[in-house]
Amino acid sequence: MGILSTSLGIGATFGGLYALRRWRENQWESCKTNRRLDGQVAIITGATSGLGKVLAEDLVNRGAAVVLACRNTTAAKEVAAKIKQQCPEALLDVVELDLSSLESVRKCANILLERYPQINILINNAGVSIPPKMGIKTVEGYEINFGVNHLGHFLLTNLLVDRLIASTPSRIVIVSSKLHEQGSMDWEGFEGTKEFEGGKRGPNAAYCSSKLANVYFGIKLAEKLESRGVSVYTVCPGWNYTKLFRYSSVPFYSWIAIIPIAFWFMKPARIGVQTLIHCAVSEDTENETGLFYRDCKVYQSQANLNTKTINELWELSCKLCKIEW
Template identity: 45%
Template sequence: MVSSSVIYAAVPVSVIVALGLIRKWRSRNWEKCLSNTCLRGKTFLITGANSGLGLETAKALVRRKARVIFACRDVAKAKDAISLIRKEQPNGGELIPMQLDLASFESIEKFVEIVKAGFYKIDVLINNAGVYVPLKDDLKTKEGFELHFGVNHLGHFYLTTMLVDLLKRASPSRVVVVSSTLHERGKIDFEDLNLKTEIELAKAGKVAQRHNAGYCNSKLMNVYFMRALATKLMGTGVDVNACCPGFCYTNLFRYSVRWYHYLLMLPIAIMFMKSAKQGAETIVYCATDYNIEGQTGRFYRDCKEYNSNVQFDKEVENKLWTVSEELVKARKPL
């Protein structure tokens, strides 16, 4: 006769095995980038390459012999990431750490100046870096822009537009904008791009912390920016696309998620949350797969085109571009 203690001990093991099988079954639907073409001689620039999706994207590119520029706010962390990759891939492509703070126009300008002095062309620019912070903290960029708007959109807007000539020299080349399907929850209010109203509501506790309008709005701006840039670069050989890595386990939400949230979200995490490596597959696909060369202005998820629920407005697209240019030139919020 089996004792009750043995039965009780077996139950957790059975549950763990069952959950593992469910996750394995679920992950079969998460596509992988099948292109494994050698990228020797090509230069990839990744913002935020020292951790999470950026790090896994860099690993995949280095494995394909690419030269990768790690554009990171903390150069020490970039060097640590490079050391880690070198241990795993001693014969991979060249890795170059460079300092870039997307929350500072001055830093962006210095970075671009150094890149242009050291590189004749950039084959692929991957706008990966992003922030997700509680709105109640009311954080700003160096120029005073709301942090999500200033980093996730405006910083990458400025960086990309200043690197366009290097991208054209590498034609056929690509810009990959890492967005999210959360862009479908965003809205663009040109009267309050810095979210003064939302921030006040958040400070007063009238907005749930999990509802981050700053992040969702910036992801919508990412897609509008991608569409506008794709139109402007049509015929130049520079493809511009956006993608959603999916719901991934990274440190993006480190300022908003507490330990008990992980327990509450465990069932969802098992079914839907990807690892950073799994999430990076779509980024690598957009950056390297030759089957989509010449395709521009599109949005991808799970290594295939995704149809957004947003009814994109050309007038909003053009206005966002114009306003962004004006804000960069003025160097201060409206």
């Protein structure tokens, strides 16, 4: 009797939690468009896991030819093979891209320009969140979060932008985060000439600042591409169960607080990706550019979007990538 009632109690608790979670998941926004992308070419950076992987599946199912631009090409080929199992007519390609090396970015762009006379959608999705105290730098010696999340994508976009302009109407989606509101421009920290101010502003300071750089890039890029037929969207996917925070160490006791918060606020990637789809595909966003999106809606950033700082970041990025733009 005791075992039976305990088992029933445990079953009812887990069943209730499951139902509550399903209800919660249904509250989050989803992109409703059924739009097809037949004949279009989409490039997604970082599609071996998390949001990029789910987005690749979605765009392939809409008929787009999707290029997985990834650092781990073995993992990317496995992702492509799995998608092909479910969708045998899928058009998929894998191209090596290590955003922490500007040489790799250039090689990737050359391959893409050779293979694809048309590029309609570029999703700057790949990202890392690495505490600055780990002291990891890019191949060229720049701070790793800034280098991968912003600078590598800045160069990739520059190298592909003429092809996107020639393929209009086209779209560029920059995956940022609401955490950009906690970021700041630590110029010397970015360049790697001084340690990033992580100690003072928490272990995610460099990540938040790289995501602010994403927002500044989106604003300036939209301005540069105005009237050229290329729309630019900056996106926060919300808080998702992915591998992003794999380098963050959380003390054991903190899990007691984190688990209930995660239960209520963390999304599976298939839900987090909805705002990316809204910006990459939907008819609703077709005539918009230069805005920030969250939960499939425009979101007003609370960050200081100062024009002078936006221009300074653009100039620094050109200098570090050795380009004029």
